[in-house]
Amino acid sequence: MSRATKQGGSQVVADLAKCQGYANCLMVDPQRFDLDSANQVAILRNLVEPGEEDLVQEAVRACPTQALRIEDR
């Protein structure tokens, strides 16, 4: 779902089987999340840089279908 690297850190990934396009993540972090033409989440940037964790966490928690998660790279 995203490019693998050897570095540590974390990334945000989406489960498209769960995403219903409610777009709450876009409301929290519009620079990272968008909707594609099928009205499902498109993650513009997976990598979560230091200092971005809180905002990404908030977007993950805002998802009504628990379709987003943060995982180690």
Added chain:
Amino acid sequence: MLRPQEIVIVGGSLAGWRVAESLRRHGFEGRLHLVGEERHLPYDRPPLSKQLLLGEQEPEDLRHVDHQTLGDLEIRFLPGTRAVGLDRARRRVLLKGADSLPYDAAVIATGAAPIRPRFEWLAGMHTLRTLEDALALRASFAARPRVVIVGAGFIGLEVASAARRYGLEVTVVEPQAAPLLGPVGPVIGAAAAALAGRAGVKLLLGRGVADTDGTGRVERIVLSDGATIPADLVLVGVGVRPSVGWLRDSGLFHDRGLLCDEFGQALTDPRVHAAGDVACARRRGVAGHARVEHWTNAVEQAEVVARHIMARSEPDGQGHAPYFWSDQFGAKIQMAGRYARGARTEVLHGSLADANFVARFVADGRMIGAVAFNDARTFIGYRRLLEGAPGGAKITDLASEPGAGAANWSITQASTRGRAIVGDRGASSVA
């Protein structure tokens, strides 16, 4: 108030669980009790009338959290435990039986419960709020009942949608002139009626239900004009009331819900907060207090409450415009802000007839709400405008920015949070 050492959250659904989780995330290290009347782990309710009813999801898919995580967070979860009172002088939550829990801070998140009209309540009659309710409804669909739904609100229409997917005969009875009239008004209500009609639902508008009839089980319902409709299964969806009966002797009782400010703090007791459907809260930029029975509201309010208890509040409290969704008859309905009686409905994109549109509600020269059927992408720009202006967005702002009627436009961010500018990049006439 000093930082609390012992917090009791009453209500083990979305708002209660989220307050607990947020308190830990914001550094609360004291004792934390989560009291749930239901015997289940906190679970998600919106799918009950959608995916669960259709058999696309099972109860375990709806869990917000498992025992392992509750244990890791040192949240003491008490399922199947009913709170019966709040003794504010002794600062104890009274539980059914003789038990009570001491608190420095209490959070009321007991939600709301379906209104039961004064019909004779016979076998075969349902309301829908809990997992058990949804499973009972789903099981009873197997006998291929003739379904009558009382009330064309969101729950009623979603159940009607599911019942039609099972191929059942469905009649919806609604005393108002259109479904969803209160939340979306007559124009969008008519679009919802057309959608239900195309799916094969028989809508009886402008007629109430006078009573039910049957021997032991429901067999028919009697309308206000005396007509009867055969019914094997009746779903009553005529709204909910906040679950505050247990607070009757607390001095905080109000039939509108737990009255609180924009931080979720009770107006008359700084040690008590409320979140979710039970909270009758102030909202920044909006006059008065209101309950908002939506998922997103519960999540936002839970975060505001946890931050406030931990003295980490943003200075302005909850100010987002309400947002909710509904899935019915193949349509994804989304709404932000509100509709008010007498507001003008303007279709900005798409067409009502195709059930593919974005419309806004305008009152006193301001956009107070926006609603979309099957157009989540276009809708997001309007939701953003409303989120920055919970009391309504000035139409002059809109006229210069989003291009009412523009078929093709994009969102340009002004900042990473909150306010954004909707930029017109299309050239089309106003609808």
